[in-house]
Amino acid sequence: MxxxxxxxxxxxxxxxxxxxxPMRGSLPKREPEMLERWAAEGLDDSLFQQSQGRQVFMLHDGPPYANGHLHIGHALNKILKDVINRAHRMSGYGVHYIPGWDCHGLPIEWKIEEEYRKRGQDKDGVPVLQFRAECRAYAQKWLDIQAAEFRRLGVQAEWARRYATMDFSSEAAIVGEIGKFLLNGLLYRGLRPVMWSPVEKTALAEAEIEYRDHESTAIHVAFPIIHDPTPAHALEDVAAVIWTTTPWTIPANRAIAYGPDITYAVVRVDDVTDGALLEPESKVLVAEDLIEPFCAAAGISAHHVLYTLPGRALKGAVCAHPLRGQGYDFDVPMLPGEHVTTEAGTGLVHTAPAHGEDDFSLGRQYGLEITELVMDDGRYAEWVPLFAGVHVFRAAEPVCAALADVMRHAAAAGQAPAGLVARTVMVHSYPHSWRSRAPIIYRATPQWFIRMDGEGSLRQRALEALEKVTFVPAQSRNRLTSMVEGRPDWCISRQRAWGVPIAVFVEKRTGEVLRDPAVMKRIVDAFAAEGADAWYSSPAGRFLGEGRDPEDYEQVFDIVDVWFESGSTHAFVLGHDGLPFPADVYLEGSDQHRGWFQSSLLESVGTKGVAPFRTLVTNGFVLDEQGRKMSKSLGNVIAPQDVNDSLGADILRLWVMNSDTxxxxxxxxxxxxxxxxxxxxxxxxxxxxxxxxxxxxxxxxxxxxxxxxxxxxxxxxxxxxxxxxxxxxxxxxxxxxxxxxxxxxxxxxxxxxxxxxxxxxxxxxxxxxxxxxxxxxxxxxxxxxxxxxxxxxxxxxxxxxxxxxxxxxxxxxxxxxxxxxxxxQPALEDRWAMLRGVRRVITTEIETARRNGIVGSSLQAAVTLPLAEQEASVFGEVDWCELAIVSQVDVSIEAGSAPIYLDQPDGVQDGVQGTPHGGPVVRAASGHKCARCWKVLEEVGTIAAHPQLCLRCNDVVQGGA
Incomplete structure (x- = not known):
């Protein structure tokens, strides 16, 4: 035995x-079991009932896109929302979190089209209603998957009340919001350049753009001046030289912009390097400040300046297009432009009104032709001289070749320079579609816009609304404000099929859009009953009503920008069924300052006159451990589903809240x-x-x-x-x-x-x-x-x-x-900081004694703790044995010594009065070890009934206190 x-x-x-x-969480196993138990117990219903009668806190959910599994950014954002909602609920608020999904738009169309391509099927040959039905089914599949993945993350929501932009009620509300802009005069159709994706064949919103490195051909081009307005004929036989990184826009050139306050120079070429395109004795006009970089680019080895003149002297000057005689037989006026600088190029800006914002504004100001030379797939139209059918991103070679021929012809004929002056290749940051990752172009097309300025300026009202909004973090205010200040009119039309149509009619005879509340009501009612498909399945007369001939009207089938849709979600979530408007909080990633935050603001201010949120909370992006963006190619993607399965959702949630979001x-x-x-x-x-x-x-x-x-x-x-x-x-x-x-x-x-x-x-x-x-x-x-x-x-x-x-x-x-x-009790904070400081000093000495073999565990130690009189009076009655976890402490009062513990938890105090006393001394405790509490005390062995126990433990064993 x-x-x-x-x-x-x-x-x-x-x-x-x-x-x-248990010690082990086993979260991957226990968490799903707990979710099942909550569902069986009806926890969500209990939370809903609990919220009744309480002050409502409303965090309106920005809709994720129903396309693919959740990524780590989704998890970050949804967990943050969930923490805020749960904390408000536990603080006594009634919380109604309605999760939502963005279901329309190009990415889903692309997925369906990919399936068509795999089957060798032409998408354009599929009836539009069938195509839309397939898009709807695809979105619903991913909506259901994402909802389950959000739940697995522990996100609590009123899932049965979820919203989706493709719900019939949502589509009706969205078209109703379009109708409000139609009726208040802010919606118009106009021809102006928009960011266009030749791959996706549609206009893009600014939020759909990312900037990536792109290799471009940069060219200097000479435009011979054919009308010289200067009194001294300073521009006779001179060519104005422009610089551009988009050679494909040369066929669309209709003007050259100059800076009225910039000094320009007529430069005579004296000598050139081998391969230079300009001939000696050529005369060119460039900004005086840019002569040297221009000469270096053009291979001009020697030159001198014939004249200098202020930019305003160029008023009235006219150039010939360098491809004159080959289908470009129009004048190119030189026009003043506030956007012209001497930061790069030549100080003379090539202006193609159909392909740039500044170009367009200048063209509209001076009545220039807005040419539509480029088709929706990025190819020049068949009637474009020299370049018909060429894709714009393959146009550099033919454009440069044509311009080089012109330059050689001009040189041979002894005429003013015309055509290609220099050509280089450069890598620069260039806008790309974030979906296809293909470069985009600016292209003038007829589009539907919401006017930002003019009577009742939407821009000004939006900026005033933002002054009443709280921003978290505070510095994010500047980002959204500056974006609203600088944004152009909002292009809301897209040339696709899956979405809510801009359901308006345009009178063919006048080109005027029909603004009739009764027509709009019939459209909204039809969408509420049948969804947006009603626009495609019904005759126009159903909406126009009696007294109007459908033949007199164009029915618009452009769909609305998905940012307008998601920006409208307040209209069909907030202010209904006991939910307040505006929301207390919108919370999204920092990219949504140019996306959902902005579209929601403009949409709500345009239709309701106020912002749809009281507070905007912004979170950052998720990077890998080295600070790189996540990508499959780098192999650094962390999927929330994998974390759930290996570690548990609680670990992911803890990561979010331990981070600086x-x-x-x-x-x-x-x-x-x-x-x-x-x-x-x-x-x-x-x-x-x-x-x-x-x-x-x-x-x-x-x-x-x-x-x-x-x-x-x-x-x-x-x-x-x-x-x-x-x-x-x-x-x-x-x-x-x-x-x-x-x-x-x-x-x-x-x-x-x-x-x-x-x-x-x-x-x-x-x-x-x-x-x-x-x-x-x-x-x-x-x-x-x-x-x-x-x-x-x-x-x-x-x-x-x-x-x-x-x-x-x-x-x-x-x-x-x-x-x-x-x-x-803040006084306790200071006092116990000091006491813990003394404790650290004692435990440090005990550790030293343990290493030296004086004691084993701390309970085998006895400590002599010297204190100055001041320390003893401050510390008072302290159980140092308990505090230091030792068996014996002898406190010695050192008369006249300086305190070394007070205000110095980790060391000796400087500048004290008196002689510092020594630190604590550790020795082996005398006595015997109590078999129950393990303290070493002299009293152990003094009790006959329990000789192995101390007095305290004996009392407990005997049934005492």
């Missing part, structure tokens, strides 16, 4: 932690591993609390005034954290909150308070005032931590809450605890 060790005899008398809450975030395997370690510390804190609270009852609770000072300090710290959470709820600024909560658990609790109070909790008797006080505080800690962690660790907090006997209702139905004002 094995002889029992002395400590084994008393093991059952020690109150060791006991809990069903105002900036770009980083994620990767090492970062997630770190989050796993942080999670384990939080989980172990909860587990120890639950174990130490085993059997706790209300009869055991101690009133605040009867708590020891250490317990009151813990409650003070708890109150500080409660204030931090409350401020975050109020301001929506959560950065730093959960790192502070983790720091409290790791440093204040696990490494200090739990360590100090373990002896009392494990070894004191049930009636011990100290044990009861500690367990009272542990009860507060459990309630507060479970509640404050619930918005983030939605699964773990629930598990830890229900692991407490008597808790049967979900933590997510609980309120945040009210923090009593009496817990706020």
């Amino acid at each position: 094995t002889e029992s060790k002395p400590q084994d005899l008393y093991r059952e008398t020690v109150f060791l932690p006991t809990t069903s809450f 105002n900036e770009d975030l980083r994620i990767g395997k090492d970062i997630l591993k770190q989050q796993g370690e942080l999670y384990r510390r939080l989980r172990n804190t909860l587990r120890w609390l639950l174990g130490a609270l085993d059997g706790f009852s209300e009869e055991e609770r101690v009133a605040y005034d009867d708590l020891p000072e250490l317990e009151r300090w813990v409650l003070h710290r708890l109150g500080e954290l409660g204030g931090l959470v409350a401020r975050a709820v109020e301001t929506h600024e959560w950065v730093g909150v959960y790192p502070a909560l983790h720091g409290f658990c790791a440093a204040d609790l696990s490494a200090f308070y739990f360590d100090v109070r373990k002896d009392a909790i494990y070894c004191d008797g049930p009636a011990s005032p100290k044990r009861r006080a500690a367990r009272t505080v542990l009860d507060h800690l459990h309630r507060c931590l479970c509640a404050w962690l619930a918005p983030v660790l939605v699964f773990t907090a629930e598990e830890a809450w229900l692991a407490r006997p008597g808790n049967t209702q979900s933590i997510h139905l609980q309120p945040f605890p009210d923090i009593p004002a009496q817990w706020h």
Whole structure:
């Protein structure tokens, strides 16, 4: 028979932690089980019922696109929203979170067209209603998948009330919003350049553009001046030289812009390098400040300036198009332009009104022809001289060849230079479609626009509305404001099939758009009953009504920009069914300042006169651990589904809330591993609390005034954290909150308070005032931590809450605890900072003694702690044995010595009065080890009945306090 060790005899008398809450989270397994349980228990219904009668907090969901699995950016954004919603609910608000989806638009069309191409089928040969039905089915499939993936992340929402832009009611509301702009006069059709994708054959919104490096051919081109307005004929036989990085726009050139305040020079070419296109004695006009870079580009090795003249002297000058005689027999006027600078080029700007914003504005100001030379697929129209059928991105060679021929002909004929002067290749940042990743062009086409300026300026009203909006972070205000200030009229038309049509009629005879409220009402009613398909399946007369001949009207089939659709979501979500308008918060990534934030603002201000949000919260982008964008080619993509399956959604949620979401975030395997370690510390804190609270009852609770000072300090710290959470709820600024909560658990609790109070909790008797006080505080800690962690660790907090006997209702139905004002004791903060500083000094010496073999564990140590008289009076009655977790402490008062601990938690104070006393001295404790609490005390062995116990442990074993 094995002889029992002395400590084994008393093991059952020690109150060791006991809990069903396991050390390992096993989140990938437990989280789906918990979701199933919540669904079976109807938790969402309970939350909805709880919200009734409360003040509503409304975070309006920006709709993700229903196309593909969720990526890590989706997870970041939705988790942030969920934390804010849950925290508001637990703060007493009624929260109604209506998730939404953006379902129309080009990416879905592309996916359906890809299927057609695989089958060798022509999309244009498919009936439009069949095509739209296939797009709808595709969007619905991904909507359902994404909804399930959001739920797996722990996102709580009123899923049965979800909205989608392709719902019939949504399509009716969207076309109704278009009608409001039609009727208030802000909607118009005009010919102007828009960003156009030749690949996708549609106009693009600014939010659909990304800038990527692109290789372009840059050319200098000479335009011979054929009308010289200068008195001294300074421009006789001179050619004006322009520079452009888009050679394909040369056929569309209709003017040259100059700067009225720029000084220009007539430069005579004296000598050239081999291969130069200009001949000696040629005369060219360029800005004086740009002569040197121009000569270097053109291979001019020697030159001199014949004349200089101010830009305003060029008024009335006229050039010939360099391809004159080959189908371009029109004059090219020189016109003043405020946009002209001397930063690059020649100071003379090639102007093609159909292919640039500044060009268009100048052309409209001076009545230039707005040519439509380029078709929707990026090829020159068949009637364009020299370049018919050539794609614009393959036009550099033929354009340069034609211009080079002109230059050679001019040189041979002794005429003023005309045509190609120089050619280089450059790599620069160029706009691309973010979907096809193909370069785009500016192309003038008839499009539908919402007017930004003019009577009742939408731009001005939007800027005034933004002044009343709160921005988080505050600096993001400048970004949105500047974008609204500088944006052109809003192009809302797209040349596609899957979406809500711009359902208007244009009178063929006058070209005027029909603005009739009765017509618009019939359209809205039809869409509400049948969806937007009604526009394609019904005769025009159904909407025009009696008294109008459909033959007299053009029915518009352009679809509306998806940004207009998503910007309209406030119209069919907010202000209905008990939901407020405007929303309290819109929360999206920083890219939405040019996307959803802006389109929602303009749409709402244009139809309602106010912004649809009170506060805009912006989060950053997600990068990998090296700060790179995620891409499959780099192999650095972190998918939320993979994190769920390997680590658990709570780890992903903790990563979000431990990050500075105002900036770009980083994620990767090492970062997630770190989050796993942080999670384990939080989980172990909860587990120890639950174990130490085993059997706790209300009869055991101690009133605040009867708590020891250490317990009151813990409650003070708890109150500080409660204030931090409350401020975050109020301001929506959560950065730093959960790192502070983790720091409290790791440093204040696990490494200090739990360590100090373990002896009392494990070894004191049930009636011990100290044990009861500690367990009272542990009860507060459990309630507060479970509640404050619930918005983030939605699964773990629930598990830890229900692991407490008597808790049967979900933590997510609980309120945040009210923090009593009496817990706020800032004086305790300073005092315990000093005491913990002394403790660190003692434990450092104990560690040194352990390394030197003087003691084994800290309970084998006895400490002599010298204190100055001032320190002794400040520290008062402190149980240094308990605080330092040693068996014996002898405090010696050093008369006349200077304090070394006060205000210096980590070291010796400088500038003190008196002679500094020495630090603590550690030695082996005298006596014997108690078999129950393991303290080494002289009193062990003095009790005949239990010679292996100290007096305290003997009393407990005998049934005392």
